[in-house]
Amino acid sequence: MKQAIVARTDLGMGRGKLAAQVAHASLSAVEDTSATVRKEWQGEGQTKVVLKGDGERTLFELADRAEREGLPHAVIRDAGRTQLDPGTVTALAVGPGEDRVVDRVTGDLSLY
Known part of the structure; x- marks a missing residue:
């Protein structure tokens, strides 16, 4: 099992x-994961990969x-307290879920 986090490069x-x-995205998606899936993922070491996304549209398509x-996922919008305007979409977490299912969504992306 794994979780993929896609962060915008633009x-x-x-x-x-x-x-x-990336941390916000990971935690937000895990909060929406069933207890059974969460325990299995945690028992396997909580595998995560961080991937490149080229823009907001890509994150919403993913x-x-x-x-x-049927995968848990979370789109993150920045609060705007530091570098970005409020509401800027910054990252997407997909999973945790079975590797092959997560890969059907994010398998074409490059590592960050």
Whole structure:
């Protein structure tokens, strides 16, 4: 099992900002995961991969695919306190879920 987090490359986020947005996405998706899936994923080491997304449209298209696959997912919008305007879509988490199902949604993306 794994979780894929897709972060936008077109925003020029600093490393700390990127890390915070990835963390927000991961936790938000896990909160919407069933207890059974969450326990299994945690028991396997909570595998995560961070991938590149080239823009907001890409993240929403991937979120739609995740929805169709029945995967937990979370789109993150920034609060606007530091580098970005309020409401800027920054990241998407897909899963946790079975590797092959997560890969059907995010398998074509490059590692961040």
